[in-house]
Amino acid sequence: MxxxxxxxxxxxxxxxxxxxxxxxxxxxxxxxxxxxxxxxxxxxxxxxxxxxxxxxxxxxxxxxxxxxxxxxxxxxxxxxxxxxxxxxxxxxxxxxxxxxxxxxxxxxxxxxxxxxxxxxxxxxxxxxxxxxxxxxxxxxxxxxxxxxxxxxxxxxxxxxxxxxxxxxxxxxxxxxxxxxxxxxxxxxxxxxxxxxxxxxxxxxxxxxxxxxxxxxxxxxxxxxxxxxxxxxxxxxxxxxxxxxxxxxxxxxxEPSDSDQNGCLLWLDGQKARSVAFASFGRALSPADHEIAALAEALEASGVPFLWSLKKSLWAVLPDGFLERTKARGKLVPWAPQVEILVHPAVGVFVTHCGWNSAVESVMGRVPMICRPIFADHFLNTRMVTDVWRIGVRIEGGVFTRDGTTRALDLIFKDEKARKKMIEKMGVIRETMIKxxxxxxxxxxxxxxxxxxxxxxxx
Known part of the structure; x- marks a missing residue:
């Protein structure tokens, strides 16, 4: 050479x-x-x-x-x-x-x-x-x-x-x-x-x-x-x-000072473990029809939500969605994920299940609803749902209104299942910290x- x-x-x-x-x-x-x-x-x-x-x-x-x-x-x-x-x-x-x-x-x-x-x-x-x-x-x-x-x-x-x-x-x-x-x-x-x-x-x-x-x-x-x-x-x-x-x-x-969209302040006004946080990373997002289906499920469920979604995808949301949900939902183009997942108001993380996202969710002891998209997301989802048992995979692998609503209901309404997930995350979290x-x-x-x-x- x-x-x-x-x-x-x-x-x-x-x-x-x-x-x-x-x-x-x-x-x-x-x-x-x-x-x-x-x-x-x-x-x-x-x-x-x-x-x-x-x-x-x-x-x-x-x-x-x-x-x-x-x-x-x-x-x-x-x-x-x-x-x-x-x-x-x-x-x-x-x-x-x-x-x-x-x-x-x-x-x-x-x-x-x-x-x-x-x-x-x-x-x-x-x-x-x-x-x-x-x-x-x-x-x-x-x-x-x-x-x-x-x-x-x-x-x-x-x-x-x-x-x-x-x-x-x-x-x-x-x-x-x-x-x-x-x-x-x-x-x-x-x-x-x-x-x-x-x-x-x-x-x-x-x-x-x-x-x-x-x-x-x-x-x-x-x-x-x-x-x-x-x-x-x-x-x-x-x-x-x-x-x-x-x-x-x-x-x-170092503590982040980049919460320019006021996500943490908004979370401060929500009840403990009541909010669904949705985010899919910086690379790929679910298809447009899935984004619309997730919006329909969030609206139908009545769950307070914080959603980090690229501004370019806001156009695919159902007509009137933002107006109808403004009293209990917040849509932002970017959110400080690490700080959000340790906030006591967050009750579930709707995620693509990237490795960092999975770890951050464990640290906040927040159960996951996983919609893997590409690369290692599917292996991470298997780890979360079948090995660690601290989350659920979205039905059929894609967001639909009914399937997503059922996943939200499992996390928020099945207290026994939720408690088990949080306990398991506590054990995993301690292993990571150690x-x-x-x-x-x-x-x-x-x-x-x-x-x-x-x-x-x-």
Missing amino acids: PQAYHQDSSTEPQVIVIPFPFASHAAPLHTLVRRLATEARDVTFSFFNLAESNSSISALESEDLGNLKAYNISDGIPENYVFTGKPHEDVRLFMKAAPETYKRAIRAAIGDKKISCVISDGLLSFFAAEMAEEMKVPWIAFWIPASFTLCTHAHTDLIRSTIGIPIDGREDESLNFLPGMSEFRVGDIQKDIVSADFDLPVAIAAYRMAQMLPRAAAVVINSYEELNPTITDYFKSKFQKCLNVGPFTIMPS AIGPGGSSSENFKTLLELISNHEA
């Missing part, structure tokens, strides 16, 4: 951070790096990300760290490019240009300063690993979802050869041929893995990631060892270091990561 990096002899550690700048991937990696930067003040962390993603993160962070610097990179879209309308076209263009995009950005920002380590989102392993090897420094790969989702990616070839493609008729079969996955089902697997069309950019990146991870100096996971000890042991046997250091979302952080607390598994793994990052001779 041609020599692309000419570094000086400085011994001050300089860590390059390469997030995947789409959906909600960049923020958790930034959270981890902020904590590393706080603990390792003599190490400089350079965070290379799309401008829009950097802006959304900085708007939520209030602590100014002199050794954590953000740099904007190109989105990889050629000048005067005309989009064809193909799915994930922007991601595909970004991924194609990414190796050169990051190299140029790093050279411009860092110059000849000695780089001591490269941390990347696992989805960018296909070039980050080689970049680190070219620099002769450790590469650390970061996985944002739970450990069980990484397990499926690590066994993509085995899954496809064992169950066959397509999977029609086998959705309810157990994944007991994978370590630690017997309680999950074939139908829960990420659709990219079991699709006959294996050409989506993220699917390709995840497949290549699984092949590259054994080369990483450490694989860092936003999870905790006690979640699934069998999978933890498996990864420890396969990777040089497997460091579960999460869940990040429950780690201490993991990130003094002497906990995640805390000890974080110390190991900090030592690796801070090693001037790395």
Whole structure:
């Protein structure tokens, strides 16, 4: 490989951070790096990300760290490019240009300063690993979802050869041929893995990631060892270091002052455990007809609700919905989810069941109504509904007025079922808190990561 990096002899550690700048991937990696930067003040962390993603993160962070610097990179879209309308076209263009995009950005920002380590989102392993090897420094790969989702990616070839493609008729079969996955089902697997069309950019990146991870100096996971000890042991046997250091979302952080829509003040005026909170993350949302059906169910149920919904989707709500429900409902384009889920007025979380959302719901001891949309949502939903038993899956997998109303009734009117869910969440919550607390598994793994990052001779 041609020599692309000419570094000086400085011994001050300089860590390059390469997030995947789409959906909600960049923020958790930034959270981890902020904590590393706080603990390792003599190490400089350079965070290379799309401008829009950097802006959304900085708007939520209030602590100014002199050794954590953000740099904007190109989105990889050629000048005067005309989009064809193909799915994930922007991601595909970004991924194609990414190796050169990051190299140029790093050279411009860092110059000849000695780089001591490269941390990347696992989805960018296909070039980050080689970049680190070219620099002769450790590469650390970061996985944002739970450990069980990484397990499926690590066994993509085995899954496809064992169950066959397509999977029609086998959705309810157990994944007991994978370590630690017997309680999950074939139908829960990420659709990219079991699709006959294996050409989506993220699917390709995840497949290549699984092949590259054994080369990483450490694989860092936003999870905790006690979640699934069998999978933890498996990864420890396969990777040089497997460091579960999460869940990040429950780690201490600066209080948010970004409740510009007055959600918390509104919740203060509601009865305890009475409000349905609905939110579906930053990436994909349910189809328009499902959004309308959810609105109809919220109206028919009579339940007070707080709904975080993209402004562009307000137009699909039933005519007159906002006017008819204004006395007991609040619709906003964005809401401070972490603070909302620990508010005593919230009684249920209607969610896509992303990993961070599931963890945040556990921390607030708020039962979930799950409508998985894509990626790891289906595995997380199985964990929530069948393993942890702290929520319900929406009937038929899609929002309908009647099915959603029945789910709301189960949570709000079946006191016995509700009490059991809250008790179970209390136990799970304590396990998570113990993991990130003094002497906990995640805390000890974080110390190991900090030592690796801070090693001037790395």
